[in-house]
Amino acid sequence: MKFKAVLFDLDGTLVNSLKDIADSINKVLQENNLPTHSYEVVNNFIGSGLRVLVTKALPESYRNEENIENYFQAMMSNYRENCTNKTYAYEGIPELLKELKSKNIKLAILSNKADELTKKIGETLFPNYFEIVMGLKSELTKKPNPIAAIEISQDLGFSPEEFLYVGDSGIDMQTAQNAKMHAVGVLWGYRPKEELLAEGAQSIISHPSELMALLN
Structure with missing residues (x-):
């Protein structure tokens, strides 16, 4: 794999x-x-x-x-x-996380949302799935700066090339490219396919279940 x-x-x-x-x-x-x-x-x-x-x-x-x-x-x-009143996991995400976990794939979150809020949402909606949940701690490390993504890869003990980076925006695709991770753009989020491709998406998926095919 x-x-x-x-x-x-x-x-x-x-x-x-x-x-x-x-x-x-x-x-x-x-x-x-x-x-x-x-x-x-x-x-x-x-x-x-x-x-x-x-x-x-x-x-x-x-x-x-x-x-x-x-x-x-x-x-x-x-x-x-x-921040958790109306926020919900997208269809197929809980099932995807469960399957990834069952295959011993290490999981992490990196957001430009404030660190405390990222942790609150991540831990409320997805308890016990993620090894690392990290939000924005300093404007200097904001995505597309890859420093936090690289730090996560080091903490998990894998090279950046062994990561799928999954996001819905051009900024995410830039971050993945800058960190030398495989950039996966999702079509159920806030940004269009054209933006994802223009900013460096290497794979595009339209449903969470499609991510599993990229692991093999």
């Missing part, structure tokens, strides 16, 4: 967290008499971390460092309490 480990993105790959994210930012915007956004619009803000999402959600005239920080902290306060 060529691949011995799978590194998953979280949002748009393992879980659909759109409604909880959108509800939290919209609550903060509404409380400050600012325009709110539809789920469809917020969907396009996801992928580069919540600080970037807050920046994009604010009116352009509000996008200075002080406002961004204040609204980011307000959103984090709300989201921290509500």
Whole structure:
């Protein structure tokens, strides 16, 4: 078996967290008499971390460092309490994780979501599946910087070439390429096939069960 480990993105790959994210930012915007956004619009803000999402959600005239920080902290306060209200695993993900585990494939999560929230969601929805659950600890290590992915590979004791990197965005595909992992783009997430291919996807899957074929 060529691949011995799978590194998953979280949002748009393992879980659909759109409604909880959108509800939290919209609550903060509404409380400050600012325009709110539809789920469809917020969907396009996801992928580069919540600080970037807050920046994009604010009116352009509000996008200075002080406002961004204040609204980011307000959103984090709300989201921290509500990040598992409407968030759910995509169809086929629990079955995929169970099958991977049964074959002794090592599993990890790497997200641009804050580390504490990544761990809360990962451990709430997927207890006992992942060796490592890691979110964003510093803006300097944000994906597509491969440093965290490489750290995970070292901690699990495999070379990057022995990893499938599974994600739903161009940023994930860039991260996989930068880390020298096999980039697998998923079509059930937040970004289109065209973006995944343009940013370096080496494989494309439309259902979680299709990942198993890539292991052999």
